Structures are given as C-alpha cells and as structure tokens.
Amino acid sequence: MRYSDMFGKTRHDPPCDADSVNAKLLTQAGFIEKLAAGIYNFLPLGKRVLRKIETIIREEMDGVGGQELLLPALQPIDIWKKTGRDVTMDDILYRTSASGNKEFVFGPSHEEAVTPLVSKYVQSYKDLPLSVYQVQTKFRDEPRAKSGLLRGREFGMKDMYSFHTSDEDLDRYYEEVMAAYSRVYDRCGLVAHVIEASGGAFSDKFSHEFSVETAAGEDTIIICDKCKSAQNLEIAEGSVQDPSTDAEDELPMEEVDIERDFSVAANAKAHDVSEQKILKTVVYEVDGGGLLGVVIRGDLSVSDVKLENYVKKMIRPATTETLKEAGLVQGYISPVKISDKIDISFIGDHSIKNVKNFVTGANANAKDLKNVNLGRDFTIDDFTDLVEVSSGFDCSKCGKALKEITAVEVGNIFKLGTKYSEAFDLNFTDQDGVSKPVVMGCYGIGTSRLLGTIVESRHDDKGIIWPMSVSPYHVHLLTLGNDDDSSKKAEDLYKDLSAEGVEVLFDERDERAGVKLNDADLLGIPIRIVLSKRSLENGGVEWKLRDEDDSKSVDLGQVIDEVQKILKK
Numbered sequence: 001m002r003y004s005d006m007f008g009k010t011r012h013d014p015p016c017d018a019d020s021v022n023a024k025l026l027t028q029a030g031f032i033e034k035l036a037a038g039i040y041n042f043l044p045l046g047k048r049v050l051r052k053i054e055t056i057i058r059e060e061m062d063g064v065g066g067q068e069l070l071l072p073a074l075q076p077i078d079i080w081k082k083t084g085r086d087v088t089m090d091d092i093l094y095r096t097s098a099s100g101n102k103e104f105v106f107g108p109s110h111e112e113a114v115t116p117l118v119s120k121y122v123q124s125y126k127d128l129p130l131s132v133y134q135v136q137t138k139f140r141d142e143p144r145a146k147s148g149l150l151r152g153r154e155f156g157m158k159d160m161y162s163f164h165t166s167d168e169d170l171d172r173y174y175e176e177v178m179a180a181y182s183r184v185y186d187r188c189g190l191v192a193h194v195i196e197a198s199g200g201a202f203s204d205k206f207s208h209e210f211s212v213e214t215a216a217g218e219d220t221i222i223i224c225d226k227c228k229s230a231q232n233l234e235i236a237e238g239s240v241q242d243p244s245t246d247a248e249d250e251l252p253m254e255e256v257d258i259e260r261d262f263s264v265a266a267n268a269k270a271h272d273v274s275e276q277k278i279l280k281t282v283v284y285e286v287d288g289g290g291l292l293g294v295v296i297r298g299d300l301s302v303s304d305v306k307l308e309n310y311v312k313k314m315i316r317p318a319t320t321e322t323l324k325e326a327g328l329v330q331g332y333i334s335p336v337k338i339s340d341k342i343d344i345s346f347i348g349d350h351s352i353k354n355v356k357n358f359v360t361g362a363n364a365n366a367k368d369l370k371n372v373n374l375g376r377d378f379t380i381d382d383f384t385d386l387v388e389v390s391s392g393f394d395c396s397k398c399g400k401a402l403k404e405i406t407a408v409e410v411g412n413i414f415k416l417g418t419k420y421s422e423a424f425d426l427n428f429t430d431q432d433g434v435s436k437p438v439v440m441g442c443y444g445i446g447t448s449r450l451l452g453t454i455v456e457s458r459h460d461d462k463g464i465i466w467p468m469s470v471s472p473y474h475v476h477l478l479t480l481g482n483d484d485d486s487s488k489k490a491e492d493l494y495k496d497l498s499a500e501g502v503e504v505l506f507d508e509r510d511e512r513a514g515v516k517l518n519d520a521d522l523l524g525i526p527i528r529i530v531l532s533k534r535s536l537e538n539g540g541v542e543w544k545l546r547d548e549d550d551s552k553s554v555d556l557g558q559v560i561d562e563v564q565k566i567l568k569k
C-alpha cells in the first residue's frame with residue numbers, strides 16, 4: 001500500500017477528547033475515528049489489525065473443533081423474555097420497535113439466539129458434543145463508555161457456545177478452550193492472567209476471566225510473580241502477617257472511659273496502640289433478616305464478596321438506624337460483654353486468633369475495653385477467611401509478597417449448565433432413551449477491546465509497537481529525499497517485497513524526514529526500512545526494528561531474506 005493512496009492518515013496531534021493511550025494513539029495514527037461515545041469507525045489500518053486478531057482467534061477456535069456461524073444482531077424481545085434477561089440486563093439493552101408493534105433488541109450477547117437454533121438440530125446424544133462460534137458486533141448501552149476501544153457501546157466479540165451430554169464432558173472441553181484462549185493472547189503479544197472468578201453468593205456458576213495488566217483497566221487483581229497465579233481482588237486469598245504478640249502475657253481486662261472518633265485510626269491513636277491491636281466488628285444486615293457482626297483485626301478489611309459467598313445470602317452494611325433499633329452502640333460494638341437481649345450473631349476472621357490484649361468497644365457509649373483476649377473474654381463459634389487481600393499480603397502458596405495490579409478483562413468463559421437449555425427446551429435423548437437438558441458452556445473474547453489492549457500494553461512515547469502477528473503491515477518502507485536513484489530502487493524493492501507476499505506500507509511522500517520517521521514510530525509497524533541516498537552510500541538500506549533502538553545497514557539484495565527470516569520466527 002502506498003501511503004499517499006491510503007484512506008486515513010496520521011494526524012499531527014492526538015484528539016483532545018482521547019481519554020486513554022489506545023484512543024489517543026489509534027486515532028492519531030489513523031486506525032480508528034470516533035463517531036460518538038463508545039462508537040468507533042475502523043479505518044483500513046484498524047480493520048487490517050482487527051482482521052488479523054480475528055484470524056488468530058478463528059484458528060484457535062477451529063483448533064478446538066468450533067464451527068463458525070453468524071447469528072442475527074437484531075433479535076425479537078420474546079426470546080429475551082424467555083430467559084428473564086430482558087429484565088436483568090434491561091439497563092444495557094438497546095431496544096427498538098418495528099412495524100406491527102414488534103419489539104427487538106440489538107444483541108448484547110447471543111445465548112438467546114443460539115440455544116433455540118441448536119435445539120432445531122440436536123436431538124440425540126449422537127449429535128453432541130457441539131461447539132459453534134461467531135465473530136459479531138455486540139451492542140450494550142454501557143453507562144460509561146470509556147477508554148477508547150476498551151469499553152464501547154458497539155464492540156466486536158468472538159462468542160463461542162458449546163453443548164454437552166454431561167458436566168464431565170463440559171469440564172473436559174472447558175479445559176481445552178482455556179488452553180486455546182491462552183494461545184490467543186500469547187499470539188497477540190500479550191501476557192494474560194487467568195483468574196477464577198467469583199460467581200456471587202447464590203450462583204454455582206463457574207467462570208474464568210483472562211486479564212491483561214494496563215493502567216487503563218477497570219479491574220484490580222492480585223498476582224503472585226513467583227507462582228504466576230492471579231486472583232480477583234474480591235475473593236483473593238493471602239496470608240496475613242501476624243503481629244509479634246505471642247510472647248505477651250494475657251493482661252487483666254480493663255474498662256476505660258474514652259472520647260474518640262469511630263475510625264480504627266482514631267481508636268488506635270486514642271489508646272496509643274497499633275491498628276493491629278484493635279478488635280474491629282463490622283455489622284451487616286443479612287437478606288431475610290438478622291444482624292451479623294464480622295470480627296476482624298483493625299488493620300484489615302472485610303471482603304463483602306467472601307462474606308456473601310460464606311453465608312450464601314445477600315448482605316449489606318447495617319445502617320445507623322438499624323444498629324440503634326437493635327440496641328447496639330455505634331462505634332463501640334464488640335462481641336465482648338454484649339447483652340443477651342441483642343439479636344446479633346458473630347463470625348470471626350482467622351486474623352484475630354493470634355493477637356493478644358486487644359482493644360475493643362465495651363458496647364456502651366464512650367467506653368472501651370483493654371486487654372481483651374479471645375477464649376478468655378469472648379468466644380466466636382464460627383471462623384472463616386473474610387479478609388480483603390491487598391499488596392503486601394503474602395502468597396498462601398509460596399510466601400512471596402502479592403502484588404495488586406490494574407487490569408482489563410480481555411476474555412471470559414463460563415460453565416452455563418442447563419440454564420439456557422431449560423429455558424428453550426434444548427434436550428437430548430441419552431443412550432437409555434431418557435430425555436435430558438443439554439449442558440452448555442460459553443466463551444467470549446472482546447476483539448476490539450483486545451486491539452485496544454495491545455496498544456495499551458505495547459507502546460512508547462513515540463507510538464504503537466505492534467507484534468508482527470497483528471501488525472497492519474510487516475514492513476514500513478520509506479524514502480527520504482527525492483533523488484531519482486533511491487526513489488527508483490525503493491519502487492523496485494516495494495514491488496519485489498510485495499511479490500514475495502510481504503505486506504508493505506510504502507511511504508513515498510515527498511515529506512520532511514522528521515515527519516516520515518515520526519509517522520513510522522507512531523504507526524508502529526515492526527520492520528522499518530529506509531532507502532535514501534545516504535543509506536545507499538552506507539551500503540544498502542537502513543534497517544530498524546520498532547522495538548529496538550539501534551539500526552543497521554543491510555545490503556539491498558539481502559533485504560527480502562532478512563524480512564523472511566523475521567516473518568518465519
């Protein structure tokens with residue numbers, strides 16, 4: 001492609017409303033152009049990258065037996081009513097009415113379309129397992145479209161759906177897809193962390209997220225560099241470091257009058273102890289009634305998700321009014337010396353087991369207790385891990401310090417079970433002639449988000465650094481100056497490389513060297529070849545890789561070989 005002929009050009013400055021690196025660089029370099037918040041045009045350069053990403057995904061999905069199809073983006077509301085997702089996903093659904101009082105939605109996902117389709121063809125165990133996928137545009141009315149391609153309202157997704165006779169067969173396939181997903185990210189030049197995700201309180205849903213570290217991401221994840229493990233912040237496990245109070249004697253408990261604020265910091269200051277010595281009680285209202293006090297070390301926080309998963313009910317922090325009604329004294333609540341008349345149960349985090357001589361509230365206004373000890377002064381029947389892990393905790397497997405990183409989710413896979421097959425009567429007859437619901441899995445990768453993520457994680461202050469696998473072109477060939485000899489040799493090289501199947505962007509513009517070289521850095525094509533009077537004097541072309549600092553001279557006759565060597569890697 002001759003640069004002068006290409007539709008879409010680099011801009012001198014990035015757009016002023018770009019809120020992320022990917023929006024900035026991709027727009028400035030002429031890959032995408034925003035139409036409205038979360039809605040982008042893909043220009044030829046952007047489309048080439050997207051197509052390459054999709055090709056990698058297609059190869060890997062075909063590799064695990066996926067068959068590509070295309071489902072409709074426009075879907076009648078009735079199928080959404082069948083699963084109840086017209087209500088549960090109402091806030092992000094784009095709805096549209098059509099003639100004859102019909103209502104449609106623009107598909108935010110395709111379980112409702114694929115399940116009735118598959119039910120038309122699957123009747124017997126002999127028709128299973130089956131895996132189908134598509135690469136489609138999805139529509140979601142995201143309340144906050146942001147970060148360029150990372151959170152769009154119209155975006156690309158590969159979604160695959162698998163159908164099985166049993167949970168065991170789904171488990172087997174799920175593992176295969178998980179490995180294929182890792183290959184996709186690897187081939188796109190990304191390091192993706194695999195996270196077992198929380199299914200929430202009542203769900204037996206099992207899912208994994210694939211996340212890539214980037215400052216523009218919206219998720220916080222906890223990783224261990226040594227074990228290479230990654231966990232969702234909300235349910236991460238880690239070892240809490242114990243304070244060294246083992247050698248202390250248990251001192252006599254004392255009640256003291258105190259004027260203090262409610263925060264742990266103020267409490268610790270008022271008593272001149274560390275926050276680890278504060279016995280903190282966080283009170284929650286449990287769905288369906290009842291108060292639950294979580295007793296945890298003062299310097300630690302409660303993970304609401306871990307707590308919900310443990311009690312298997314929805315919870316919310318108790319309000320000041322609720323505490324008052326129950327007879328609890330806000331700011332001074334503890335499991336010590338609590339009146340039998342108050343209807344509250346307590347659950348303990350393991351962190352309180354190894355601290356002696358705690359300071360805590362005396363369940364009376366402006367009164368605290370000092371030298372409180374578990375077992376002697378209060379008991380807790382139920383202990384579990386309820387702590388929210390953060391940087392500084394140790395990995396519970398290898399002991400290395402855990403790290404908190406910001407990441408973006410680039411893929412999500414779920415074991416759906418029979419939820420959708422039951423909604424759409426997707427059944428099969430087993431070997432004994434018994435009719436059973438089909439067991440399903442679903443597997444998504446955001447293709448446009450993946451493109452944005454590659455830019456987020458692979459750029460420098462000059463521009464994008466594409467991995468060869470998805471780069472819009474293999475080689476960026478530039479002429480500098482406009483002397484006839486080097487222009488002619490560049491034309492020949494362009495033709496020769498193209499004839500060998502090398503994808504070349506040929507910048508033959510009569511522009512200043514600075515402009516052309518800056519554009520090459522901005523566009524980020526992996527191999528830059530400069531052909532000029534000076535390069536010929538130096539023995540051929542000036543050869544430079546985008547991710548390396550140094551350039552070298554390569555003999556004109558060797559260029560094709562050198563390029564092929566890199567392409568074969």
Ligand code: ATP
Binds near residue numbers: 151156445
């Ligand atoms: P998120 O938690 O980021 O909102 P999600 O869990 O709703 O995503 P899924 O329904 O699991 O997303 O969709 C599968 C994949 O599609 C995601 O892993 C992500 O890569 C991509 N994706 C989801 N929402 C968007 C969006 N608004 N813009 C771009 N890509 C998206």
Ligand code: MG
Binds near residue numbers: 409411412
């Ligand atoms: Mg998700």
